[in-house]
Amino acid sequence: MKYFALIPAAGVGARMAVGYPKQYLPLLGRPMLRHTVEAFLRSPLIEHTYVVVSAGDAYVADVLPDDLEGVTVLRCGGATRMESIRNGLRLLAEAIGAQDRVLVHDAARPGLTPAMIGKLVAEAGAEAAGGLLALPVVDTVKSTRGGSVATTPRDGLWLAQTPQMFPCALLRRALEEAPDPDAITDDASAVELLGYSPRLVEGHPRNLKVTLPADVRIAEMYLSMDITQ
Numbered sequence: 383m384k385y386f387a388l389i390p391a392a393g394v395g396a397r398m399a400v401g402y403p404k405q406y407l408p409l410l411g412r413p414m415l416r417h418t419v420e421a422f423l424r425s426p427l428i429e430h431t432y433v434v435v436s437a438g439d440a441y442v443a444d445v446l447p448d449d450l451e452g453v454t455v456l457r458c459g460g461a462t463r464m465e466s467i468r469n470g471l472r473l474l475a476e477a478i479g480a481q482d483r484v485l486v487h488d489a490a491r492p493g494l495t496p497a498m499i500g501k502l503v504a505e506a507g508a509e510a511a512g513g514l515l516a517l518p519v520v521d522t523v524k525s526t527r528g529g530s531v532a533t534t535p536r537d538g539l540w541l542a543q544t545p546q547m548f549p550c551a552l553l554r555r556a557l558e559e560a561p562d563p564d565a566i567t568d569d570a571s572a573v574e575l576l577g578y579s580p581r582l583v584e585g586h587p588r589n590l591k592v593t594l595p596a597d598v599r600i601a602e603m604y605l606s607m608d609i610t611q
């Protein structure tokens with residue numbers, strides 16, 4: 383069994399609003415996407431890394447040059463995260479075997495480390511249902527549905543991170559058969575709809591998704607710290 387990384391990097395970064403896609407924002411002087419890719423290049427477990435960008439992406443060639451070993455850029459991004467991943471898997475039909483594991487990881491999570499990849503593979507690599515990094519909820523959770531405020535017990539609640547790792551055939555089927563693609567906000571939810579329970583493996587706060595302007599400094603703080611988990 384081999385392990386492959388698939389990084390969706392075709393978003394526009396609307397919530398970050400810097401005028402160009404946030405995956406190219408410099409963090410400690412290096413583009414976010416390059417930090418993200420480096421975690422996989424430094425992991426001895428990963429066979430190859432594929433990065434999905436939009437067809438008209440004008441930035442990626444400077445960040446991931448053609449001669450960078452171990453990485454292939456696929457210009458097949460879609461309108462949503464899920465479509466970008468599904469399009470990438472379609473192009474990789476020959477390259478990745480049915481039982482090989484695909485680790486899908488957001489370009490927007492540059493704090494990933496090789497140690498986190500190792501932990502996910504060690505704890506969920508043999509799972510037929512796959513697995514993902516996630517963080518147990520530590521705050522009190524409120525819901526505002528229906529106009530009134532209520533408190534939801536946080537017991538058993540987790541925040542999904544990435545990588546999310548699945549046997550390639552299972553992930554392909556899940557994304558092709560998803561009944562409402564707009565409702566699929568992560569890969570695991572598509573797999574869950576097929577009746578599988580992916581394993582949750584505790585991640586780390588440094589693997590945050592850089593979404594809003596306030597996240598940039600936090601990401602830089604983590605990137606400047608030597609946290610190897």
Ligand SMILES: Nc1ccn([C@@H]2O[C@H](COP(=O)(O)OP(=O)(O)OP(=O)(O)O)[C@@H](O)[C@H]2O)c(=O)n1
Nearest residue numbers: 390391392393394395396397461462466489490
């Ligand atoms: N059509 C899309 C949308 C998102 N992504 C990727 O999916 C990951 C998670 O998405 P998100 O953080 O929401 O990024 P954006 O879609 O760029 O952000 P926003 O929703 O604020 O526009 C990112 O690495 C993003 O590049 C993608 O490949 N294709």
Ligand SMILES: C[C@](O)(CO)[C@H](O)COP(=O)(O)O
Nearest residue numbers: 463488542543544567568591
């Ligand atoms: C996949 C994900 O990062 C798990 O937390 C998240 O669902 C992506 O959400 P986004 O709204 O596309 O950033």
